[in-house]
Amino acid sequence: MSNGTMSQLTPAPDAWNFAPDEALLGLSALSVRSVLGSIKAGMDPGSDRPVIPLGHGDPSAFPCFRTAPEAVEAVSAALHSGEHNSYPTGVGLEPARRSIARHLSLDLPYELSPDDVAKTARKLGIFVIADEVYAHLTFGKNRFVPMGVFGSVAPVLTLGSISKRWVVPGWRLGWIVTNDPNGVFRRTKLVESIKSYLDISCDPATFVQGAIPELLENTKQEFFNKTVDILRQTADICWEKLKGICGITCPSKPEGSMFVMVKLDLSCLQDIKDDMDFCCKLAKEESVVVLPGCAVGYKNWVRITFAIGPSSLEDGLDRLKSFCSRHSETKK
Known part of the structure; x- marks a missing residue:
């Protein structure tokens, strides 16, 4: 439906007639x-x-927390290219998805004993949702270990973003990654369910998605x-x-x-x-x-x-x- 059609169908403000949900108001x-x-x-x-x-x-x-110059250059290049002004697909631009998958795969070559969380999830017959937006932002005696390395014990959905590690919360780009070598998500059609939701959700800005490959590849460890x-x-x-x-x-x-x-x-x-x-x-x-x-x-x-x-x-x-x-x- 075009924006013009939408505006024709939108009622005047005083035409709305509904009672706000008190529970939702309390949560907000x-x-x-x-x-x-x-x-x-x-x-x-x-x-x-x-x-x-x-x-x-x-x-x-x-x-002191300014983002990496490589990140700024990647967004600038994506914007100036003129190639990222259109609507993206609900699941995101293919180059961005490939780059994120490759970037996260670099975190996986750990040889560890099964994590207690993963073992408990397996025992209960459930999967793990790991919020790793703060991935690698550790500075104590314990290093960061991605939950995905335990995907063979219990299937894992990992949530991540560039907001914290690259210090750009306003760029609003994140991802969901599956770590499921045993195919549980495929058999239960969980991924298809997530994709159907993404078809109706707001997408990150296309030019930010277009910058992801260079941003991930070029940002220096320093x-x-x-x-x-x-x-x-x-x-x-x-x-x-x-x-x-x-x-x-x-x-x-x-x-x-x-x-x-x-x-x-x-x-x-x-x-x-x-x-x-x-x-x-x-x-x-x-x-x-x-x-x-x-x-x-x-x-x-x-x-x-x-x-x-x-x-x-x-x-x-x-x-x-x-x-x-x-x-x-x-x-x-």
């Missing part, structure tokens, strides 16, 4: 984006202090090493500064990803009802935005991202400490 109100929006709405618009964004986890705003080194540095800063903050407990030092979950001790904090109240008051008083745990299923916890510039992180955590100290003074 607890999305990360909506919760952060509510917190920011209560901030003092007259404050001259820079806002420290420790809630969303978008490092691309900071120069770029990835630099990103991990900065995350290691900021994770250390986060861990050390959180130790001295009253009312907050960080259970373990982060060794991967871009976030850390910390537990609130409300008995130490005056006039703080819960995690949402904590985050709203922190934003209003200190211009520091963190995510309440209720948005991700952990009431009275707080999620903090350390994927920001080191100086901004130190400033934000110092303000967090001042806030907690101020709200705990009468409890000492």
